[in-house]
Amino acid sequence: MARIKTEKNGSRKDVIVSKAATLFREKGYKAASMRDLAEAVGVEAASLYNHIKSKSELLHELVFNVANRFVLKMDEIESEPISSLQKMEKLLRFHISEMIHHYEEVYVSDREWKHLSDPYLSNYQNQRRVYRKRIAAIIEEGIRNKEIKAIDAPTVVLIFLHAVSGIESWHRSTKKINATELEQNMVAILIDGLKANK
Amino acid sequence: MARIKTEKNGSRKDVIVSKAATLFREKGYKAASMRDLAEAVGVEAASLYNHIKSKSELLHELVFNVANRFVLKMDEIESEPISSLQKMEKLLRFHISEMIHHYEEVYVSDREWKHLSDPYLSNYQNQRRVYRKRIAAIIEEGIRNKEIKAIDAPTVVLIFLHAVSGIESWHRSTKKINATELEQNMVAILIDGLKANK
DNA sequence: ATTTTGTACTAACAATCATTAAATTTTGGT
């Protein structure tokens, strides 16, 4: 009888959630079936339900794990006594790092949250709106201090967030530059693009 | 009996393809059912098949329409006698304009191409690879000419393309700045970010 | 060694999916 192999100190549910992340990234939430997932885990589809409540539970577990990490980091950065531009750089580096090291989950959260169902959906949309406003607030502070050029803050947020999600292409690419270089390059373009002209 | 209302000079198929774009954007290709589409068109599901061959035909029609427009513009820009930085700016402005004025189709092409089936899938992946290389070539030329700062070209391409796709958020946003301002802001950040430090 | 608990299996469920065939209705040309 097949048995789900756990990592040490990890539950069987953890294994399933992790495999789900990979599968949801590859095929999308809707296109990934529970039978696909079962095969990836090495077990029959029905067996999954000893560990999870539903397919949708897998999605909102993934999404909120990621979201919480970002909110936590934002709390930290906001309270630091550094310039707005430095805050933006720190935040950017964190987003890049998350995208590199927790690729599957972050990618899935970003692309598949639409398939959440209420109350998780509206909850997530709220969190997202608030998070973006907090970024915008940092930028606007930087504009007031003449560190950052006078541009529409929500537009910067949008460029910022989506540019980072482009790391997806880097992951898929065959001849990658290394992660530190990638981070360096992204910071160079985006933070320089923000700086007020002296 | 319900009948599909066409725009003047447009076929019934055009109506279906257009509604499909909207629906695929809203729910994703897999989650959008032919019954959903039929309802949007104002007709029974089976009726759609008098005008189209299959659901997947809708997707690859959308995807390749968009792809062709981009390739065509790239041909045009490549052959112009202007600097690399100017080429990048023109290309950026075109991408922004496409994203603003053909939102549904461009968005769907970008996010749902994974669900194409061969031979369309590999065909599309090829086109995409080539297109990105052409952008990278422009950037590398700019680096050689010291117009553009010395950074990894593929990384620039990735930032560039994904930043533009962020316009999705702009579309959804309630208090939008106007389109010209948006374009201005994006160009300001991204092109300035590219410029070599003097 | 026996009981208990957790894990997996087989088999089946109703719902939904894209798609087809056949019958019916509408339209446009004569």
Add this chain to the structure above:
DNA sequence: ACCAAAATTTAATGATTGTTAGTACAAAAT
């Protein structure tokens, strides 16, 4: 007014979906 072509409908198809019930096995606890 009639006829052929085009458009839509109803009804059904087989495939796949997420999920459950019931049962068998294995590991842990007693």
